[in-house]
Amino acid sequence: MENNNNKKVMLSGIQPSGELHIGNYLGPLRHWPEMIDEFDCYFFLADLHTITVRQDPAQLRKRVLTLIAQYIACGLDPEKCVLFIQSHVPAHSQLAWVLDCYAMFGELSRMTQFKDKSAKNADNINAGLFTYPVLMAADILLYQPDFVPVGEDQKQHVEICRDIANRFNGVYGDVFKVPEPYIAKVGARIMSLSAPESKMSKSQPEGCVFLMEKPEDIMRKFKRAVTDSDTERCVRRAPEKPGVSNLIQIYAAATGKSYEDIESEFDGMGYGKFKPAVGEAVVETLRPIQEETERLLADKAYLEGVYRAGAEQAEYIASKTLRKVYKKVGFLPR
Ligand code: TRP
Numbered sequence: 208m209e210n211n212n213n214k215k216v217m218l219s220g221i222q223p224s225g226e227l228h229i230g231n232y233l234g235p236l237r238h239w240p241e242m243i244d245e246f247d248c249y250f251f252l253a254d255l256h257t258i259t260v261r262q263d264p265a266q267l268r269k270r271v272l273t274l275i276a277q278y279i280a281c282g283l284d285p286e287k288c289v290l291f292i293q294s295h296v297p298a299h300s301q302l303a304w305v306l307d308c309y310a311m312f313g314e315l316s317r318m319t320q321f322k323d324k325s326a327k328n329a330d331n332i333n334a335g336l337f338t339y340p341v342l343m344a345a346d347i348l349l350y351q352p353d354f355v356p357v358g359e360d361q362k363q364h365v366e367i368c369r370d371i372a373n374r375f376n377g378v379y380g381d382v383f384k385v386p387e388p389y390i391a392k393v394g395a396r397i398m399s400l401s402a403p404e405s406k407m408s409k410s411q412p413e414g415c416v417f418l419m420e421k422p423e424d425i426m427r428k429f430k431r432a433v434t435d436s437d438t439e440r441c442v443r444r445a446p447e448k449p450g451v452s453n454l455i456q457i458y459a460a461a462t463g464k465s466y467e468d469i470e471s472e473f474d475g476m477g478y479g480k481f482k483p484a485v486g487e488a489v490v491e492t493l494r495p496i497q498e499e500t501e502r503l504l505a506d507k508a509y510l511e512g513v514y515r516a517g518a519e520q521a522e523y524i525a526s527k528t529l530r531k532v533y534k535k536v537g538f539l540p541r
Pocket residue numbers: 218219220221222253256342343346347355356357361
């Protein structure tokens with residue numbers, strides 16, 4: 208990636224904690240290629256963050272590799288952005304320690320995600336879960352980004368990152384750029400096929416269509432999708448018809464057709480025709496991504512090349528910031 212331009216810098220981390228599904232793809236992921244054109248982008252797999260919850264080591268390794276392949280297949284061109292793995296760049300852990308000493312126990316205790324996660328993992332409330340936002344602040348501040356695109360659930364973490372950066376800058380001068388959260392184009396908000404009142408999520412696999420799912424399984428899930436009990440059985444968006452509205456939204460996202468066109472296309476046809484049509488549209492949308500992912504996964508040397516080059520580029524920038532920080536806090540250079 209060239210750095211000799213005036214593009215703003217954007218950085219985002221992705222937790223390799225689950226399989227990607229069409230909610231991720233038809234939502235934010237589809238817009239990433241546009242972001243790459245507009246910004247200098249850093250994307251990394253936040254594997255250090257992921258071990259705050261117990262992971263199966265073999266699965267974690269496999270998932271990180273699969274995700275890299277999937278992101279590339281979805282259009283994250285590694286020639287145009289820096290794509291790397293967090294644990295490959297030691298500066299993340301190193302800066303996190305320094306920032307731990309500039310983050311306050313009280314403010315970390317107030318993080319909503321910490322409270323939620325400790326409630327959910329009562330048998331494993333580890334210190335990493337507590338200092339998670341500090342590592343995230345380190346991830347961000349190392350690259351001096353202008354923007355950090357995050358979803359609603361991570362806004363508080365970007366806020367604390369800004370607080371930590373300001374606190375540090377207050378003592379040592381302008382060391383860190385204080386980033387802005389960036390409300391990325393979210394695209395469609397895809398709901399569960401089996402419980403359309405809640406967001407599509409891997410924890411409800413029957414209502415969730417995974418990116419790598421087989422066509423016959425995709426078709427089955429769509430044919431079984433919960434619609435509504437109203438008698439008109441008409442393909443029309445309405446607040447009291449969350450299941451059908453969701454299917455219309457998925458069909459629109461997959462085909463690029465407008466809601467109005469879809470409603471007239473299926474006018475008078477009922478759900479029996481509509482549901483498989485949505486399934487087929489999704490199968491066709493996913494087909495090239497699945498094929499490209501498989502092709503990439505069969506080419507381990509290429510993937511290794513991508514994440515090694517990514518780590519090198521990231522490390523170059525990250526280590527510069529870390530050196531500056533070490534100097535400012537008074538560490539004697541080696
Ligand atoms: N915590 C983020 C999430 O769960 C992932 C993440 C880690 C991240 N480090 C980051 C996001 C830095 C943006 C910037 O979604």
